[in-house]
Structure formats: structure tokens, C-alpha cells
Amino acid sequence: MTSTDSISTATKHGRQGEATVRSKGGRPRSFDRDAALDQAMHLFWRHGYETTSINDLTTAMGITPPSLYTAFGDKRRLFLEAVRRYAGEPEAAEAAIAAAPSAREAARSLLTGAVVMFTGANTPPGCLLASATASGSASSRDVQIAVAAYRHRIADAFAARIGQDVAAGVLPAETDGPALARLVVAVIQGLSVMARDGLPKDALASVADAALHAWPSETPA
Amino acid sequence: MTSTDSISTATKHGRQGEATVRSKGGRPRSFDRDAALDQAMHLFWRHGYETTSINDLTTAMGITPPSLYTAFGDKRRLFLEAVRRYAGEPEAAEAAIAAAPSAREAARSLLTGAVVMFTGANTPPGCLLASATASGSASSRDVQIAVAAYRHRIADAFAARIGQDVAAGVLPAETDGPALARLVVAVIQGLSVMARDGLPKDALASVADAALHAWPSETPA
DNA sequence: TGGCTTCCGTATCGAACGCTACGAAAGTCT
DNA sequence: AGACTTTCGTAGCGTTCGATACGGAAGCCA
Structure with a gap:
């Protein structure tokens, strides 16, 4: 609403689903979570919440559905996070x-x-x-x-x-x-x-x- | 936009898909086309175009999908007709x-x-x-x-x-x-x-x- | 009454929806 | 090295989407 720079970067990598969760090892994420969220935000921005499909999102984000769901929860939470990133x-x-x-x-x-x-x-x-x-x-x-x-x-x-x-x-x-x-x-x-x-x-x-x-x-x- | 009475009645019954088509007999429609269009308009009004499903529409209009498609063409034309009725x-x-x-x-x-x-x-x-x-x-x-x-x-x-x-x-x-x-x-x-x-x-x-x-x-x- | 036309109700069609099970891959920790 | 944890890609879950095929029912016209 006020800033124009809310489009580019934010915190930076690392897990942050609900509040920076500690990890005990495991395969690291192979995509840039922030960049993916950016793409999702742009899609919701252009096409709306319900009228943007998971398939649209995964294609634009360059990831598969399971990656989206483990990283962002579900469509609703991904959207709310995109809103926060936008505004x-x-x-x-x-x-x-x-x-x-x-x-x-x-x-x-x-x-x-x-x-x-x-x-x-x-x-x-x-x-x-x-x-x-x-x-x-x-x-x-x-x-x-x-x-x-x-x-x-x-x-x-x-x-x-x-x-x-x-x-x-x-x-x-x-x-x-x-x-x-x-x-x-x-x-x-x-x-x-x-x-x-x-x-x-x-x-x-x-x-x-x-x-x-x-x-x-x-x-x- | 200007009138408040665009909600109630309009022309009145009879076919009017594209321009009052003449019929050569056949089983007459068993539902009120105007009333059904009214219900469709209200649904599109409340829930939007893409986010209103055919199932939502047929339920509210009290008709079956084949009746809807015969009377109004398809979802897109039904919506455009509802817009005309609204405005x-x-x-x-x-x-x-x-x-x-x-x-x-x-x-x-x-x-x-x-x-x-x-x-x-x-x-x-x-x-x-x-x-x-x-x-x-x-x-x-x-x-x-x-x-x-x-x-x-x-x-x-x-x-x-x-x-x-x-x-x-x-x-x-x-x-x-x-x-x-x-x-x-x-x-x-x-x-x-x-x-x-x-x-x-x-x-x-x-x-x-x-x-x-x-x-x-x-x-x- | 019989033929013709149109509509109604049932039962779907193939495609797309949001979402996930599962096993292999790729890292961290002891 | 070996156990453990998490993500990855494939494939598909059950549901709903917009839209129809089809046969019987119901009206108009001759």
C-alpha cells in the first residue's frame, strides 16, 4: 500500500512457516523460498485468490505440488503469506x-x-x-x-x-x-x-x- | 447502476435467447425463465463469475443443468445476460x-x-x-x-x-x-x-x- | 389421434480442482 | 560410516468443474 519495494526481497531463506523452526538436519530445500513466494504473490495479484490454481502456482514457482505444500502449508496460508509480502x-x-x-x-x-x-x-x-x-x-x-x-x-x-x-x-x-x-x-x-x-x-x-x-x-x- | 427496480421484473416469459425466437410447437418450458435469471444474477452478484459454479446456479434456480444450457446457452452467456438484467x-x-x-x-x-x-x-x-x-x-x-x-x-x-x-x-x-x-x-x-x-x-x-x-x-x- | 418438436430428468463425460502417499535422493549429526 | 531427517519427483487420490447423450414425457398442429 505504501512502499514500492515490498516486491523485491525480504528476510532471507531459511525456514519460517510459522516462526523460524529449528531443523535437525535433512535434505535442504533446493529452491529459493522467497523467490517462489514472489511468483505466487504476482499470480494472486493478477488472477485473484480462488481463480489461481495450484497448477498455475507450481508452474510459475518452478516447483512441484509436494514442495509447495511442505514449504507453505496449503493454498490459503500461501495466499495470506503473499498478502503480507505484498502489503x-x-x-x-x-x-x-x-x-x-x-x-x-x-x-x-x-x-x-x-x-x-x-x-x-x-x-x-x-x-x-x-x-x-x-x-x-x-x-x-x-x-x-x-x-x-x-x-x-x-x-x-x-x-x-x-x-x-x-x-x-x-x-x-x-x-x-x-x-x-x-x-x-x-x-x-x-x-x-x-x-x-x-x-x-x-x-x-x-x-x-x-x-x-x-x-x-x-x-x- | 441507476435504477433500483432492475431487480424485480422485466419483459415476461417467452423465449428470448438472442432475439425472441419463434417456436413451432413442442413441450413448453416448465420454469419461469425470468425468475431463474434473477436467481442467477443474485448468485453472480454475491459470489462472482468464475467462483459461482453451475451446480450452485442450478440449485438456486431450481432447474437441472440441461435446462440451464438449453435456456441460456452456457455459463458465459448466462452471466452476460445477468449483467444486462442487473445494470x-x-x-x-x-x-x-x-x-x-x-x-x-x-x-x-x-x-x-x-x-x-x-x-x-x-x-x-x-x-x-x-x-x-x-x-x-x-x-x-x-x-x-x-x-x-x-x-x-x-x-x-x-x-x-x-x-x-x-x-x-x-x-x-x-x-x-x-x-x-x-x-x-x-x-x-x-x-x-x-x-x-x-x-x-x-x-x-x-x-x-x-x-x-x-x-x-x-x-x- | 398421430406426428413433430421441444423440454425434462438421469446419468454421466473428460478435464481440472486441491491435495497427498510413497520411495528414492541428499543433506546433517554422532 | 551409518543412522536419521527432510525434500524431491512421480503418480495419483477423491472431488468438483463446465457441459452433454440419451430416452421418455409433454405440449402444439394437422
Whole structure:
């Protein structure tokens, strides 16, 4: 959501299914777990959760089904791990919003960051969080809820940041913080749809710019 | 998108697969084609295109697979017909936008209409056009494109309506019409996501209201 | 009434789904 | 070196996918 570098590297090799398990010898893994997770993330990003098959995944990851299952558990846990890799720790996003110089600046940063991330040349269009579980069967409701929780945390952190600016007199007292926060999140979802529809980056940027005009005027402290 | 009555009735019985075909006798259909299409629409609306199975459909429609295929062709054509039933003829939506008293009024009407439609008590949450094909495998790209075309027509009609108001001096000359039009469509996509996340109607309404603040001030003619 | 046409219900079709049993291979540890 | 642990590749598990073949049933028209 915020960073563009969440695509490349992360921790580095070694087991880490639930929390870096100690191994007592045995044949070492012959593929790069991080690289494989990267491929899985890209597939879920482009084609969604339920509509990406294990066969699609193993082919792109360059491994066989048993390797996938021993390394990642099952499809659901692989997806949730890909989500974490895509969006980073939710606490980091919350901290970034809280640390922004102003709520409006956080909004601008979030929106322009989304425009860049959704139209990357080497990544699928749109947002994984917005599209991968936008619809699905009843059996994947728990996964849909897990992704929705990510959105909620962003919106809540954002509403809190707006509340700070209202309390500080930077934003008008009558500002509807939750509504403004949800508007930003809503526009981001829309930007994802438009990126998937093939609109170019500058078109998305102009939409993000227009959305910022919904912001009330600030009174610098 | 605009009307809320697109849920109940439509033409009425009789064959209409591609264009009301004449029949030369034979056993008449024993189920209500419109009612069955309604059920299919609701299932696609709630669970999406690829993630709704033929078995789900036949069960909800109260018919057997052969009946479904005889009456609707295949899954793809059934879905496209359900989309038409959901959103109505695109020409009607375009005409409604063109006939609005002002572009801003059209935006207000579109947004409030979306809030109502996405939070109906007897319908699935969110928007079929926004969620049913938000992601999918490569084999359903044509369906995704067909739905995207619907969004494009709305946005284009809207941009044209804004252009009218700019030409008439109702909106400032520097107004970015396409961006403003796309912003409305983007917010609608976001409202759909939020409705699916379970947010209540008043929360969505406040977001729609906040979005309207992005609109430049009018100069009534 | 008889012929024709269409639909309905049963019982699948081959393919793809998520997932795993099993034995050989390749490492670490004593 | 030898026991042990873990991964690897092959092959296939049972289920569900979208879509049909087929024969009997039910209507229209002559």
C-alpha cells in the first residue's frame, strides 16, 4: 500500500512457516523460498485468490505440488503469506500514517503511492488487496475477511490521524474524519479497478488529484 | 447502476435467447425463465463469475443443468445476460446522465443510488459490475472486458455531461472533466467494496457526501 | 389421434480442482 | 560410516468443474 519495494526481497531463506523452526538436519530445500513466494504473490495479484490454481502456482514457482505444500502449508496460508509480502506488516502502514506531517499529506502520499504501485511496468495492474478477494465462494469467506481487516486497519489509522489534525485545529472541527478516511480508501479501490481496466498512469494520477479536492482547507498550526 | 427496480421484473416469459425466437410447437418450458435469471444474477452478484459454479446456479434456480444450457446457452452467456438484467441497457444509463439537470446533480444521483443499491436488505452487498469480475483467470478475460466496457460507457457519458456544463459556464473552464468523471466511478467501486465489507448504509452515504466536496463550485446559468 | 418438436430428468463425460502417499535422493549429526 | 531427517519427483487420490447423450414425457398442429 505504501512502499514500492515490498516486491523485491525480504528476510532471507531459511525456514519460517510459522516462526523460524529449528531443523535437525535433512535434505535442504533446493529452491529459493522467497523467490517462489514472489511468483505466487504476482499470480494472486493478477488472477485473484480462488481463480489461481495450484497448477498455475507450481508452474510459475518452478516447483512441484509436494514442495509447495511442505514449504507453505496449503493454498490459503500461501495466499495470506503473499498478502503480507505484498502489503507489509499492517503495523508499519499504521505507523507511517501516524507519523505523516499532516492527515492531508498522508492522504496525498497514500494516493500517489497507490497510483505508482498499481501501474508498475513489472507488476500486475491494480491492487492485490482490492481485487484478489473482491468476490468468492462461501468457502473462502475467512480469507476475504482477513483481507478486509487490512483495509479496516488502514482506514482506522487514517481516521485517527485526521482526528489529531482536527484536535490541533489544522482541520475544521466539523470535519467528518471517518468519512474522509473511508473516501481515501474507496478511491484507492477505484484506482485499482481502473488500473486493471488498462487506464494509463497519468489518468489515475488526475483522479487521485481530483479526490484531494474533497479535502477541507487546512489552517497550518 | 441507476435504477433500483432492475431487480424485480422485466419483459415476461417467452423465449428470448438472442432475439425472441419463434417456436413451432413442442413441450413448453416448465420454469419461469425470468425468475431463474434473477436467481442467477443474485448468485453472480454475491459470489462472482468464475467462483459461482453451475451446480450452485442450478440449485438456486431450481432447474437441472440441461435446462440451464438449453435456456441460456452456457455459463458465459448466462452471466452476460445477468449483467444486462442487473445494470439495464447501457444506453438508458447514458441517457439518464445526459438528461440530468447538471453534471453535479448527475453525480449526486449516481452516488446516492449506488449507496442504496449496494446496501439493499434483499440483495447481496456491493455492486455486481464492480466485484463479479474484479479478478479472474486468463480464460475469462473477454467477460472481464465486457463488464469493464460498461464502466467505460458510464464514465464517458459522465465526462461528456461535465463538458456540457463547462461549455455553458456552469463549471469552471479549468475543470478536468475526465478526471472528475472517473473519480465518481472510482468512488462507486470503493463503495461496493465497503458494502461488501459490511459497512452500514449511513457510513457509505457519508463517504458519497464527502466525495461530492471534490466538486468545483457551480455558477448557475 | 398421430406426428413433430421441444423440454425434462438421469446419468454421466473428460478435464481440472486441491491435495497427498510413497520411495528414492541428499543433506546433517554422532 | 551409518543412522536419521527432510525434500524431491512421480503418480495419483477423491472431488468438483463446465457441459452433454440419451430416452421418455409433454405440449402444439394437422
